[in-house]
Amino acid sequence: MKNLSLHALGWLLGLCLAVLGLLLLLTDPLLLQTLRHQGFDQYQRWQPRAYEPAPVRIVDIDEASLERLGQWPWPRTRIAEMVQRLSDAGAAAIGFDVVFAEPDRTSPRALAALWPLDDATRARLLDLPDHDERLAETLQGRDVVLGFAVRRDQAPEPEQRMPAAPYRYVWVGPPAPEVLHGFTTAVPSLERLDTAAAGNGALTFMPDGDGVVRRVPLVLRLGEQPVPTLVTETLRVGQGARNHLLKTAESGAPALQAVRVGDVSIPTTDRGEMWVHYSLPVAQRYLPAWRVLAGDFDPAAVEGHLMLVGSSAQGLMDLRFNPLGRIMPGVEAHAQALEQALTGHFLVRPHWALPLEAMLVVVGAIVLAWVAVRAAALLAAGVAALLMAGVLWLGWWSFSREGLLLDTFTPALVWLLTFIVSSLAHHFWSERQQRFIKSAFARYVSPNRVDYLVNHPEALELGGKRQTCSFVFTDLAGFTSLMEKIDPGEALTLLNRYLEEMISIAFRHQGTLDRIVGDAVAIMFSAPVPQPDHPQRALRCALEMHAFATRYAQDLQAKGIAFGHTRLGVHAGEVIVGNFGGSVIFDYRALGDPVNTAARLESVNKHLGTRICVSEAIWAACDGEGVMARPIGRLVLKGKTEALKVYEPLTAETPAGYAPLAAYQAAYEAMAQGRAEAVAHFAQLAARFPDDPLVRLHHRRLQDGEPAALSARADLIVLDDK
Structure with missing residues (x-):
């Protein structure tokens, strides 16, 4: 990203995040499935299906029925009586959400084998009608x-009996049994019941990972053959139809599109399931089983x-x-699916849903990434919020108005991720740019000034304030003459090295x-x-x-360069x-007499x-x-x-020819x-230390009688030159 422009960054992030979004959409991980399902569930909570009276009822083996008629399972004769009463009342079809896989344990024959009876009593019991036979005759x-x-948890046994199939499957389009949920074995009702019934349907649900039943299968695969479920088989028998029609896609990947039973066509998922749009509980959907057996119901x-x-009884675990x-x-899931089939109210996830969602992911990710890295933060956030709210509203509108299940949650999630990542990238890019600008600006302005302006942009206004400051002024002696003696390019290189270190020292001290x-530097x-x-x-x-x-000067002078x-x-x-x-340009600086004085002090060194x-x-x-220092004198600058x-500090760089500090101090105090x-003191020091500039200065002044009289404070030096 070193040389990447902001424009290119937006496109690059958009494309990368669009590809990531597509991968998420196509791989459909469990997290996205959960998000999608929870979203669809929320739609149903906001707008459950309005109950429409439909010719579907549940005969409920409820708690009251168990209290009145005894624990489950009931004798098959009671089941036969229930079938008889419902059939006589004109029921179009009776579907049992029950598997009668084992013989009735209350049958006379079962009791004769179980109880210790005398031969006569056992014979009389064996002469009584068998309950399963009675139910078979009723069916x-x-x-x-x-x-x-x-x-599907075990391989089929050779003698495994399959449920009777009083129906026929007809494929409309290319046969595609492989798309159906497959199972290996079946547990049917007793053979005599199975063959006597008008239909047989699978009771298996395919709940999602969270255990919620959102879809009801309409057709499953047992071995290599399609088999109906309770919903489609009850619908077939109730219409007196013979066939189940399975409509598949004519092109593309194998997929089921609809199941038609008699006059009713039901749109399905690719795997033959029906999305159920649940209504709130209504009492008229249920008819207690005890009322049916008592004949206490409205025909x-x-x-x-x-x-x-x-059964709704909690103890029966259904x-x-x-x-x-x-x-x-x-x-109730079967019943609500039948209600929807008969009223024509369907929830559909159309075949074009995935392409539409993919397009939303790609376009939205690219647009949002571009906006997030190009626009101001508040504007980008507003656009992101507007787009996400719009796509989520589209999903809700499609559900509430058209009964369509569009996954707008995944695009919204990808867009949110895109906005976050792009905003962070923009932030880091901007920080990098600011660091670059700050670094570049610091080459023209002091780093502490740059930091201050970054943190206090209000300081970029004309005007000033009173403040006590300290100043260091420097000047390089003889550089003009040096320029005349050596190559100007070489002189410039020497000067730049000198200035670079001088300025670095200033910055180290903030x-x-x-x-x-030129070769002079002013530090504040x-x-x-x-x-x-x-x-x-x-x-x-x-x-x-x-x-x-x-x-620096000594090193260059040792090389023959008169620096x-x-x-x-x-x-x-x-x-x-x-x-x-x-208003066009301004300069940050200090104005006042102390600034001029510091400059004069630098200049006065040459005098x-x-x-x-x-x-x-x-x-x-x-x-x-x-730090040791010696007084220079009281200067009256030009x-x-x-x-x-003014004082002269004494450091390790002080020349060896300087007078001892104590001796100089005594002469100066005098x-x-x-x-x-004082005259004698400086004369003696001048004789001993002729290279000491201050000793030489004061000795000359005293000899020349520069101060009018010693009583006039001879340490006062009036300078006529700058």
């Missing part, structure tokens, strides 16, 4: 559908109806979760670069950020600069600090013969810094009327106090 010729279970509630026999967040009897004029302390210890910083900075400049020495002036005082200029001059304003604040006491022995 014969009546429109009854029995249930069977299917399993109009049965005539022409598809009657499903199941309870399921539905999308409305409630527990329901398993038979100084602000005020200006560079305590602006823009106040520094309580600014005099100490200024002194330490000046001493380090002096040390470097001395070594001059550096003069430094250090002073502190109250100035006006701020931005000065106009004094010193390398560094520090004003009393600095030196008084640095007491205890561990254009000034008041004297300024001169400052107007004592006559």
